Amino acid sequence: MSAVGKLANLPSKDGAQFTKGISAASPEASGVSANEESDSEQLPRTLRDAPAKSDRKKTKKPNKRDTQSNVTEEEDEAARELLQRTQKYKRGAEVGGKVRSKKAQAGIDHAQKRRAEAAKAAARSEMLLTESSGYLEAEGTERTFKFTQRQIADNVDIASTEKMFNLKLDEFGPYSLKYSTNGRHMLLGGRRGHVACVDWRNGRLGCELHVRETIRDVCWLHNESLFAVAQKRQAYIYDHTGAEVHCLSRHIEPTALGFLPHHMLLASTGLTGKIVYQDVTEGRVAGEHRAGYGPSHVLRISPYNAVAHVGHGNGIVTLWGPQQPQALAKVQCHRGPIHALALDSSGTYMATSGLDGHVRIWDIRRFEQLHEYRTARPAQALDISQRGLLAAGWGRSLSIWKDALATRVDAPYMRHQLAADVSSMGFVPYDDVLGCGHAQGVASVLVPGAGEPNFDALVANPFQTPRQRQEAEVRMLLDKLPADSIQLDPTFIGRMDPRSRAQQHSDSLADAQARHAASRAAGAHLDSAVRNKTKGRNSTAKRYARKRNANIVDLKRLQEMERLEKDLRESTAKRRKGPLPAHETGALHRFYAEKNNTR
C-alpha cells in the first residue's frame, strides 16, 4: 500500500483535486512515481487521458527552463487545452466558399464568427462545472473490484452511506425498478402485483398499491406525478397517489415499457410481439408496429435519438420509430434470445446480453460489434450509467465495468453480491448509486463515479421544487416534438432533402393526388367544388327556358311561345324577300336608317 495507482480515466482536473484534497492526509498519495507510470501504462488509455499526460510533462519541464519561459509555456498549454476543448463544441468544420452578394457574405461571415465564439465560450464555461466525478482508488496489490460496500461505506460521508440500503420485500418479488429523470424518485413493481413509488433519498413513500395481477414492468412518465405499469392484460397509468388514471387497452400483454420524454410517448412491447406507441398528452396511439419475431421482453429507449430498441427471442434487436411501419434497423446480436439491453446517453454504444452468455458492446452508429464479454451466466440485467459505467447482473452477482464500452477491459471495476437473483437494474441519474431489483426486494449499491456530477437544472434538477416541476411540465408540453421527427439520425431536421429533384417532384405530385383522392373520398368536393360559371348563362329567360316542367302551359309560357313564333315568321318573311342591302343588314344599319329619317 505504498504507492498510489490512479485509475486511468481520471481527467487532470480530478487529479489535481485529488492531490489537493487527499494527499494532505497521506503523503504517499502525492508521490507521483514510476510506479504510477507503470500502472497507468498497463491500464487502457482513452482520449481523455491526453490532458493528464500533458500534466505530467508540465511538471517535469520546469527544471530545465527558466521561469519566464515556464509562464509562457503554461499559457501555451492553457491555450492548447482550450483549443482542444473548443473542438468538442464545434459541430463539424466550417465550410468555405463565397456567395455572390456581399451583404449575404457578410451575414455568413458573422454567423461563422459567432459560432466560433460560442464554441469557445462553451469550452470556457466548463470551468463552472466544479463538481468532479468520483472514483475508487486501489493501492498496491489491491483491486477496486475487491472493495466491499462495507469498506466503501467506511470511507464516504454519512449522507452517502445512507444511499446504500436494502429493501426486504420478499413476498411480491422479483422487482423491476426505474428512477425518475432527476434520480429522486424510485418506482418499484413487484412481479406479484406490488407497486410503490418512493422518494428514496428521504425514505419517503409516495404511494403503494397492489394491483392483484402480474406486473411485468413499470415506467415513470414525464415526471414523478404519473407512472405506467405493465400489467397482465394491458398497461395502466397511475398517478402519484396511486389512483388509476388510464387503462391503455392497446398495449396488450405488455412486458416492457419505455418513455420518450421529448416526444411524450409511452412505448411498450409485449407478448403479442407488437411495439405500441401512445401519446400521453393526447391519448392517441402514435404508432403500432408488428415486429414479427414473437414475444419480446426487452425494450429500451435511446436517450440520444429516441429510437426504441427491442430485443427479440431470436437474438435480433430491432430499432423502431413511432411512425415508420418497418423497423429502422435490425441487428442480429446474439444466437439465443436477448435477455437485456442497455444504451448509453451519447447514442454511441449499445450493450446486449443474450442467453448465449455473452455481453456484447455495439457501436450503433455503424452497427458494428466492438467487443464482447462473457459472463458466468447469461446476464439478466444491464445498464449503462451517465458516465459510461456498464453494470451487468446475473444470478445474485453484480459486476460493474469502467471504460468497458470504448475499450475492452479485463477486470471489472466493482462487484457485489445480492440477496437474491437480480431481475432489473438501473443507475440513478446524477448520483453514484445503482439500484437493483431482485427476487427479495431492492438493493441500492454505491458505485463511485457512476453519475454525472454536474447536473443541468434545465434538463433535470435533482433539487426540483414542486413549482419548478410544474413549470418544467409546461415547458415539456410546449417543447414537445412531433412523433415523425424520430429518425436514426436526429440531426436530419433542416438538412437538404436527400431525394433527387425529380423524385421530390413526383413524390409531391403523388402526395397531392393521394390527398385529393382522400378528400374526394371524404366527400369534400361536394362542398368546395368550383362551378364553371360563365357570364350570361344564367339569365332569367334562359333559366326559364331550361326549366324542366315543359308540360305546364301557363299564360307567360303562351306569350313567350307566341313571341318566338312571331320572330320565326318575320325571319322567314325576310328571307323570302331576298337578301337585304348591306346598309340594312350591317351592324350600323340603324344609323343609316336614322340618317334617312332625318333626311
Next chain:
Amino acid sequence: QAAQTQRESATAEYSSDDDDDDLIKRRNLEDVSVRDYKLGEIDSEDDEEIDSDEAFNDSDEERFRSYRLGSGGKATGSARSVRFEGDDSDDDEEHSESDLEEMDEDEGGAGLVDLSEMLDAGSSDDEDPADGKSNKGKGADAAESGLNVATDDSNDSDDDAFHGFDSDTSADSEDSAAEDSADSAIDASGDDAEKLKKLDGFVTSISARAPKHRFVSEAGGGTVENENTVGSGMHARGVTLGLDDLLGVLGDDSAQTEDGGEEKSAREMRVLREQVRAMEKTAKRSGSGVVSAPIPKRLQDQMDRKAAYAQTKKSISEWQAAVDANRAAEHLTFPMNDPGVRQVTTRAMVGDKTTKTAMEEQIQDILAQSGMTDEQQRQYEELELKQLSLEEVRTRQRDLRMMRELMFRSERKAKRTAKIKSKAYRRILKKDKDRAKEQALDRMKEDDPEMYEMVVEKLAKDRAEERITLRHKNTGKWAKAMAKRSHDVDTQQALRDQLSQHDALKRKIYDIGSDEEVSDYEAGKTTRAEDGQSDSDNDASFASIKGRALDKLSAEAATADDEIPADAPHKALFGMKFMQNAMQRKHEQASRDAQMMRDEFEALEADVDDDGRVVSVNRSSAQAAAAANNTKVENAGAPGRMSFGGGLKKRVQGDLSAVDDDATLQNHTESGSANDQATKRVRLNDAGQVAQVASGGGHRVHLSGPLSVDAVAKSSSREASGMDTDIDTARNPWLDESATAASNQRSANSKQLSKESTKLDKLSAKLREKRHDAASGKAESSQNVLLDMNQPLLLAKSKTRDSNSDDEQTSDEEAIKLEHIDAKSNAEKKLKAKTFSQRELVEQAFAEDDVVEAEFAAEKEAEMELDAPKTEDLTIPGWGSWGGAGLQPKKNKVIRKPVPGSGIEKSSRRDAKMGSVIINHRQLKTANKYYASNVPFPFTTSEQYEATMRMPLGKEWNTTKSHSKMIKPRVMAKAGRIIDPLSIPSKKRQ
C-alpha cells in the same frame, strides 16, 4: 387678307386633303407672320396636352432666337390668334379676329404710335424717317416684352380651357399698362390742357392716317412703308433699331421744341438722356451692347438642377464608406455612436485642481490669502511638527492611528450589523435599546428629577395624542353601541374586524411590522433553527438526560465487567463450562445492549449535529430502534410491507454491517450489528476519536455529484490501516444480512484466504470448496464458485467464434495472467479448467445454431430485393403471338426499366457490407417536411447551409452571453431616444 388665310388654314385642319389649302400654306411659308403662326399651331389632339411653355421648347428657342427681339410682338400676336383659332366656331374666331384688329387700332396701336409720335413730335422736322420708324419698332418692342411677361404669367394658370381668354385678358391688361405708361410720359412732358389737346389732335390724326389694312400690307409683303409699319419693314431690310437711334433723337432737345421756353420739359429730357447714356455705358461694360434677356425660368431651373446634381453626387460619395460599413455590420444600435453617460469619478473631480470659472478663482484667492490652501496647510503642519518633540509626535501619530482604527472598526461593525436580517437579532437589539432607555430614565430620575418629569410628561402626552388620534379601539361611540348587542355573531365579527384593522393601521403607522412583533413561540423556534445551538431549555434538558443516561450505562457496564473477571476460577456449578458459557453469553448480551443504548443516544447527537431539521424524526426512529432492539426487524412490520424512515435506516445499517466470523455473532440480530456501525459513525463525528474510527484500507472512495458531502473518514489512512486489519478479516465482504449461512461461510473463507493465510491453507480451502461443490452438485453452487473467485471474469476474445481447444487454451492463459498474484496453484488451474469446460458447453450448445442466422440472411436478402430498383415485365402472355403446339415462347419481352433514383441498388445500401444488419432505406413520408427542398437564399452550396444549421441557438446549448448574441436583432433602437441622422465618418472624427 391675313384673316382670310388664317381662316383657310384653320379649315385645312378638317379637310387635309384639300390641295388648295396646301398650296396656300406653302406660299405663305415665306411670310413671317404665317410662319410664326405655323410654328405656334397646335394639333387639335395635342391642344389640351401641351402647356404653353412646353409648346415652345429648347430647340425652338435656339432656332427662333433671332426673331425674339425683332418679330416677337408679331409672334405673340399670332400666338394670340392661334389661341383664338383653337375655338371651334368660326364665328367666334371671326369675332375675336375683329376684336384683335380693333384692339390693335384702338389701344395697342395707339400706345405704340403714341410714344413714337410723341418722340417724333419732340424731334426736329429734318429727322430721318428711319429714325421714326426705329422709334416705332422700339415701342413695339416694349409692348412685346410686356406681352411676353403676360404670357409667362398666363402659363401658370391651370385651366387650359380658358387659356386663350386668360392670356387675352392679360394681354389686354398689359396693353392698358403700356398705355398708362405712355400717359404718364405725357403727363411728365407737360400737364397743361393745351398739350393734351394737341396730343389728342395728333393721335386722332395718326389714327386717321393709319390705314385700316395695316395687317394686310404686312402680310402682303411688298406694301407701302410708313412710320407706323416701320418695324417689319426695317426688319425685312435687316435694319435693327438700337438705343443709339433713340439717343440721337434726344441729342438736341429743348432748343428745338416747338414751343420755346419749355425749360422744365427740357430738363426732364436731359435727365432721361443721361439715364439712357448711363444704361448704355453699363451695357457696354458688360460686353455686349445689348442687354441679354434672362433665360426662361424653366431652363434656369434645369441648369440649376444639373449643377446641384453634380455637386450632390460629389458630396454624397463621401458617405459610401459609412453606408457600406453599416450594411455589412452585424448589428446596428440606434442612436448610433452613442457616447453613453460619462461616469465622472470623484477622484477625477478632486484631482482636477485647475480653476476654471471666475468664482473658483476668487475662492482660490481667498483661500490663498487666508492660508488655507493644501500646500500652506501642509507647510503649517510640518512647522507644527517641528516644534513638537519626537515623543509627542509619536503619541499623536499613535492616537491618530488608534482613532482611525477605531473608526474603521466601528464602521465595519455598523456595516455588518446593518446587514443582519435576523428578526431575532433585531428584536434583541430593540429590547436592549428599550432597556437602555429605561435605565437612562431611571438614572435621570435620580440625577435630574425635573428633567425626568419633563420627559415623562412628554411621553404621556405622546401616548395621549396617540390615543386621541387613533379612533379604532373599542372605546369609540360606535364600538360601545355595538358592544351592547355583542350577542350577535355578525356584530362580534365586525368588532373583531375593527380591532384587526386597528392593529394593521397601527403597524403601518409605526412601521412595526413583521420584524419586531413576533410571538415568543415563533421567536424561540427561529432562534433554534437559525443559530443551530441547542441553547433552549428543551435541548438543555435533553442533553442533561442523555448525559445522565450515558453515565449510568457506563457505570453499569463497569460493574458488569467487574462482576465477571475474565479468568477467575469458579466454584461448583458456576465453575462448570456450560454455566460459564451461559454467563459469558448473558454478559455479552448485556454489554451489547448497553453499548447499543449508548450508541443510540450518541447517534441522536450526531444526527442533531448533522441536520437540525431531522431531529424529531431521528429521535422517533431511534426510539423505535430501541424498542425493537431484541426482536428481528423482519417481524417488526407486517410481512411484505415496507417501512420507511427509521426502519429503512435500520436496514441500511444492517446491510452495511458484516457478519462476524465468531459463532456467537453469526446469529446476531440486525440491530445488534447495526450498533457497531452506529458506534463507528458516532465516533467519526466526535472530533477526539477520529483516529480510532477511520477504518478504510489503503483505498479511497470519492463520490461524484453535488450531493456528496466531503468524506469524514478519508483522512488518517495510515493510522487506520494498522487498525483495520482485524476488521477486514473479520468481515465478509460479499454478504449482506439475507445471505445464507453456507455462502457466508464459504465467502468468508475465501476472503480470509486472500488476506492472510498461507498457500497451504488456500489450497486446502480450495479443495474444501471443490468437495462442497461436488457434494451439492447444484448448478447454482458451481456458479457461486465461479463468482467468488478472487479474480476478474475471464473474457473471451471478441472475434473468435469457434470453440476449439486453442481458444480454450488462450483463455486459460489469460485467466492465469489475470489470476491473483498469490493464487497460482495447480489445483486452482484444474478447477478453472473445469469451470471453463462448463462454459464451453454453453457455447457448444449454441455452436451449430446457424438457423437463426440463415433466417436473418434470408430476410435481409428479401429486404434488399424489395428496395432494389425494379424492372417490370409488361409482356402479356399469349398476346401478339400465335398459339398452338410446337411454338417457341416469344423473344421480345416488353420490359419497363426502373426510373433512375427510384430504388436502392443492393451494392449502394448502407448495410451492404455489414454482416447481420438490415437498415431500412425507405424514407418516412411525413418526415419529408423537415427537409429543406433547396438551398436557401444567401447560400450557394448545401454544405454551407448545413454548416450554419449545425450550431444550435438555444440557451440550453450555449452560454447566456453567446445565446443573447446569437438572437440579437440586426437593428435595435432605444425607445424614446432621438435618432440623429448619420454623420460622415470624417466629420465624426473632427
